Every structure is written in structure tokens, then in C-alpha cells.
Amino acid sequence: MTYVRPNRPEPVPKRSMIATILFALILVAFVGEAPLNLDTVTYSGLWRSPFAVLGPLLTPVPGISLFPWQIALIVLLPFCLGAAALRLHARELDRAIFVSVASVGMTFLWGLTQGGSAYYAYYQVWRFLAALLIAYMMMSAVRSERDFVALGKIVILAALIRATLCIYFFYAHLGGKLAPKIEYVTTHDDSMLFVSAIEIMAIWAILKGGRAAWIRAIVLSAIVVYAVVLNNRRLAWVELVMSLPLMYVLIGPGVLRTRVNKWAMIVGPLALVYIVAGLFSDSPFFAPVHALASAGSETDASSLTREEEVRNLLRTLVDTGNPIFGTGWGRPYDKVESFYSNYNANWVLYLYTPHNSLVGLAAFSGLIGVLGIWGVVPLAAYLAARGYRDTTNPIVRTAAMAAIGAICTYSAQCYGDIGLQSFPGAVVLGAALAIAGRVSMWSKTVTSSTVAEAPEGRPQPAWRRSRFRPGAIQAPTRRPSL
Numbered sequence: 001m002t003y004v005r006p007n008r009p010e011p012v013p014k015r016s017m018i019a020t021i022l023f024a025l026i027l028v029a030f031v032g033e034a035p036l037n038l039d040t041v042t043y044s045g046l047w048r049s050p051f052a053v054l055g056p057l058l059t060p061v062p063g064i065s066l067f068p069w070q071i072a073l074i075v076l077l078p079f080c081l082g083a084a085a086l087r088l089h090a091r092e093l094d095r096a097i098f099v100s101v102a103s104v105g106m107t108f109l110w111g112l113t114q115g116g117s118a119y120y121a122y123y124q125v126w127r128f129l130a131a132l133l134i135a136y137m138m139m140s141a142v143r144s145e146r147d148f149v150a151l152g153k154i155v156i157l158a159a160l161i162r163a164t165l166c167i168y169f170f171y172a173h174l175g176g177k178l179a180p181k182i183e184y185v186t187t188h189d190d191s192m193l194f195v196s197a198i199e200i201m202a203i204w205a206i207l208k209g210g211r212a213a214w215i216r217a218i219v220l221s222a223i224v225v226y227a228v229v230l231n232n233r234r235l236a237w238v239e240l241v242m243s244l245p246l247m248y249v250l251i252g253p254g255v256l257r258t259r260v261n262k263w264a265m266i267v268g269p270l271a272l273v274y275i276v277a278g279l280f281s282d283s284p285f286f287a288p289v290h291a292l293a294s295a296g297s298e299t300d301a302s303s304l305t306r307e308e309e310v311r312n313l314l315r316t317l318v319d320t321g322n323p324i325f326g327t328g329w330g331r332p333y334d335k336v337e338s339f340y341s342n343y344n345a346n347w348v349l350y351l352y353t354p355h356n357s358l359v360g361l362a363a364f365s366g367l368i369g370v371l372g373i374w375g376v377v378p379l380a381a382y383l384a385a386r387g388y389r390d391t392t393n394p395i396v397r398t399a400a401m402a403a404i405g406a407i408c409t410y411s412a413q414c415y416g417d418i419g420l421q422s423f424p425g426a427v428v429l430g431a432a433l434a435i436a437g438r439v440s441m442w443s444k445t446v447t448s449s450t451v452a453e454a455p456e457g458r459p460q461p462a463w464r465r466s467r468f469r470p471g472a473i474q475a476p477t478r479r480p481s482l
Contacts (some may be wrong), residue, residue, distance in 0.1 A: 012013035015150070018079050019141035023154055025072060029427045030158035030193055032069075034058040042187050047173050049165050052326070053079035064437075065122075073133060085140035090383055090437035095141070097433075103372030104129060111328025120352045121330030125366065127426040132376070134430025139437045148399040148438075151431060152200050159197030160220065162190050170230045174226050184231050188417050189424040190407050191236035194224050196368055197306040199243055199405040200398065206256070207394045207401075232289030239412045240294065243405040250401060251384055279339030306336050308417070309354045313363040335365055355421035358411075377429075380436035381407045387439030388450035400439040 032054035034384050041117045042048075057069045086094075104125050111121050141146065170176065174185070198221050205217035239275045265439045279290025316334040321327040325420055332351030354360040361369045381404050388400035410429045413419035 016077060016141055016143065017145060019139070019143070019147055019150075020336055021072070021076060022138055022141050023150060025149075026067060026427055026431065028054050028057055028069060028132075029155050030155075030424055031161050032058050035295045043169055043173075043185070044182050047169055047236065049169075051161070051165075065395075066430045070126075070130065073130065073137070077133065077137060080137040080140035081284060088143065088438065088441065089136075089139045089335065090440045091438040092381060093135070093376070093433065093440075097136055100132055100373050100376045101129065103365070107325055107368055107373070108329050109329040110322075111364070112323040114328045114331060115330050116330025118330060120332075120349070121328075123349065124329050124352055124421065127421055127423055130423075130431075131426040131430035131433065134427060135380075135433035135437065136145055137369050137412055137435030138431065142434060142438050145393070145395045147437070148395055149445070151435070152204075152399070152402065154199045155193070155200060155431075156220065158192050159224050162186060162193060163224045166190070166227040166230055167223075178232060186231055188233060188235075188413075189422045190231060191228070191233045191239060191276060191417075192406075192413050192419075192422070192425050192428050193233075194228050195236055195239045195243070195409045196223075196406045198224055198403070199409075200402045203247070203401045203405070204394075206260070221373045227286045232287075233417075235413065235416045237291040238416065239409040242289075243408045244413055246404055246408055247401055250388055250404065306355050308339065310356050310359050313334050313354055313356065313359045317363040317366070321363060322366055324366050326362065326364045326370060331364070333360070353421050355420050357414040361414075361420065365475055375408060376433065380433045383440035384432075384436035386437070387442055391392040391439070391442050393442075393482075396439050396442050399435050403432040403435040405440070407436070426449055 032049045033039070033048055033052045034056045035052070036045060038059060039045075057072075058067050060067060063073070108121050108125065112118060142151070170185050174182065201217040201221050201324065204215045210309075248257070248260065251260070258476070274286070275289050278286030279293065282290075312335055313333050315336045316327060317323070320331075330352075333354060358374070361374060365373060365388075384400045384403040384407070388397050388404075391397060391400075406428050410419060410425055412431070413422065413425055419425050423448055441470060
């Protein structure tokens with residue numbers, strides 16, 4: 001009697017302790033609230049939620065000006081090194097991260113030699129460096145579809161927490177209306193978290209399909225969208241709208257695009273009516289229309305302030321900076337024009353943190369900053385797109401498309417509202433870079449780990465043809481759901 005080995009699926013690998021700790025740190029970065037004396041922006045300094053209990057993790061340690069959160073991240077770094085961990089890395093992204101860090105170091109030193117402040121330079125760049133560190137470490141820690149799903153759930157959970165707190169604060173402490181001095185309810189940074197969560201839920205519903213997925217996505221997204229309306233940040237709508245064309249192009253021709261086109265033909269006329277009605281109404285129901293219509297307006301004071309800052313940054317680069325190295329970090333931009341951009345005297349950092357972080361990057365670090373520092377961002381988007389096209393797995397595809405959406409969202413935030421110095425924004429970027437690097441390795445890992453085809457007439461059993469090598473992303477026995 002011949003024994004036939006059964007076709008058993010590979011076991012689901014356990015989540016590593018490093019991944020668990022990293023996920024916990026990411027959740028803390030999204031929902032934690034620093035003490036009031038250090039952060040007067042969140043809830044305009046009027047309130048603190050129960051998540052203020054996490055404040056000590058976001059409070060600088062005396063003498064070294066590092067958060068315990070940062071220290072924990074640095075302590076974990078050695079555990080993410082080594083040959084076994086590096087097998088999970090996309091070499092292209094590794095090189096881009098190293099080039100970005102080196103470019104930051106060069107322009108940092110250049111600024112010091114030109115009389116810049118090391119403290120202000122540190123404040124300008126540490127969050128972006130934290131994003132690069134998160135990306136490098138997460139590529140080692142994220143090893144399976146299960147980790148992709150866990151990360152997506154963390155983003156959605158954090159967005160729902162912040163959205164719920166936003167709604168509660170709006171009605172319980174603001175009386176259901178924005179006070180004259182309150183421009184937003186939570187913070188600018190929540191826009192990136194809200195938009196990323198909406199994108200994840202929408203992408204999963206589109207790729208997975210099914211009534212349950214759509215109902216869950218619609219209900220949860222409605223809560224987050226309502227918080228976006230209350231938070232009153234027009235950039236959030238710009239970020240959400242900018243991501244849609246990229247995703248449409250990414251899905252490519254096929255059944256899915258045909259389905260999207262079919263629904264677009266149905267929704268298109270309704271959307272047109274909504275837009276036209278919004279142009280002639282001041283109702284908050286048309287907040288997306290108002291936000292998009294006022295973006296770049298020549299009569300909007302906020303837009304004019306940003307345009308004035310951009311002119312000052314360009315004058316700084318031409319008159320003061322070096323085209324290769326810029327002015328260097330730690331030096332203020334030249335305030336040539338100041339008709340609109342007259343800020344409160346207590347905001348001493350505004351000359352170091354312009355609203356348009358991308359033009360600021362060019363002014364402070366020149367060509368090295370534009371290509372060397374920022375180059376990792378478009379490269380990651382390319383890797384995520386390549387990973388999406390090379391797999392049919394809906395979980396991996398959702399992760400890839402969500403990474404591209406997050407990169408687009410972060411880029412828009414940097415262009416419009418001090419994104420380079422955003423702490424939650426850095427976490428969003430770091431996670432997106434890591435996912436881009438991992439999904440780009442997905443098809444490579446699967447292809448390289450399959451055993452060569454047997455000669456004709458001697459087919460190998462399925463379990464032999466589909467075996468993964470150590471370090472490969474393993475397919476779970478039961479596909480998790482978002």
C-alpha cells in the first residue's frame with residue numbers, strides 16, 4: 001500500500017513580538033495625547049480625552065529631548081537587523097532610505113556650518129527620519145497577510161477613536177458650533193488618519209466584494225466622514241479626491257474597472273447635481289464642494305497666505321541658499337513679504353516650518369533634498385504599484401493600493417499644511433513605505449520559492465509545487481477579513 005502525503009496548507013506563522021510592539025507604538029502615535037503644556041493645538045487646548053493617559057510616552061525626557069516613544073523605537077532597531085530580516089526587504093527601498101538619511105545628514109551639517117540652529121534643525125527633520133526608521137523596521141516585522149490585516153485594522157480603529165472623540169468634543173464642549181477662534185475640532189494631522197482609514201475600507205470593499213464588506217465600509221466610513229466635516233479641514237477633501245484617480249489607473253483594464261465604470265455612470269449625474277447645488281449653498285452638507293472650490297482661491301486668506309510663503313521660500317533659495325544644498329536645516333526662511341503671513345509672536349517656529357513643506361524642503365535642502373531626501377516617496381509608490389500588479393491576492397492588493405493612497409495623502413498634506421513636521425503623518429508615511437516594500441517582494445518571494453516544474457510525465461504533487469521557502473510571506477489557512 002502506497003502512502004500519499006495529503007495536500008495540507010502551510011500553517012499561519014505567528015506574529016513576531018517586534019511586530020506586536022511596533023503596532024502598539026503606531027496606535028499610541030495615532031490616539032495618544034501629549035500633556036496640555038506641550039500641545040495646545042489638540043482640541044484647541046480646551047479638553048483632554050482619556051487617551052491623555054498615554055501622554056508620558058509623548059513627553060520629552062529631560063536632558064535628551066526624546067520621547068519615550070522614540071526611545072522604544074530606537075531600542076527595537078537592533079532586533080530588525082540581520083540576514084534573516086533583510087531577506088524581507090525590497091533592496092530598492094532600502095537604498096532609497098539610506099540615501100534619504102544620508103541626504104538629511106549632509107544638509108543638516110551644511111545648515112550648521114552656515115550658522116543654523118541644531119535644535120531647530122532637529123525639530124524640522126526628526127519626524128521624517130522617524131518615518132524612514134519605521135519603514136525599515138516594519139519591513140522586517142511584517143511577514144504575512146495577517147500582519148497586513150492587523151495594520152489596516154489599527155488604522156481604522158485609530159480613525160474611529162479620533163472621529164468619535166471629535167464628534168463628542170464638538171457637541172459636548174463646543175455646543176454644536178465652531179467658536180469664532182476655533183478653526184478645527186481635533187488637529188490638522190487627523191486628516192491623514194481619517195482619509196487613510198476611509199481609503200482602506202473602500203478599497204477592501206471594492207476588491208473583496210460582498211454585501212457584508214460594503215455595509216461595514218459604508219457605516220464605518222460615514223462616522224469618519226462626519227468627523228472630517230466637523231473638523232473643518234478642506235485639505236482632507238483634497239487628499240481624498242486626489243487619491244481616487246490614482247486608484248482608478250492602478251486597477252487596470254478588466255472586470256473590476258468595468259464594474260467601477262458601471263457604477264460611475266450611475267453615480268456621476270448625482271455627483272454633478274451635488275456639486276452644482278453645493279456651489280450655491282452654505283450648508284455643511286456640501287463641505288467637500290466648499291473645500292475644493294476654495295482651494296487655491298485668489299480671494300481666500302488662507303490660500304493667499306500660503307502663496308506668500310511660497311514666494312518667500314523661493315526668494316530664500318535664490319538669494320540666500322545654495323542650489324545644491326539649500327540654506328541648510330536650522331535656518332529660517334527670508335520673510336520678504338509679510339502682508340498675509342503675520343503670525344502670532346508666540347509661534348517662534350513658523351519661519352522654520354512653512355505650510356508648504358515641499359517647497360520648504362527645496363529651500364532648506366536644495367536639489368539634494370528634492371531628489372535625495374524626497375526620492376524615497378515616489379519610489380515607494382512605484383513599488384506598491386508593481387506589487388499590486390504582480391498578485392491577485394485581495395489582501396495584498398488592498399495593502400498595496402492603500403499604501404499608494406497614504407503616500408498621496410501624505411504628499412498633499414506636505415504641500416498644503418506642514419506635513420513634514422507632523423508626527424501622525426510620519427507614522428502614516430512610515431507604514432506606507434514599509435507596506436510598499438513588502439508587497440513589491442510578494443511576487444518575487446512566491447516566484448523564487450516555488451520548486452522547479454518536474455519533467456513532462458512526472459508532475460509533482462501540489463504540496464511540493466506550492467511550498468514556500470523560509471522568510472516568504474505565508475498564505476494563511478483561513479483568510480482574515482477586515
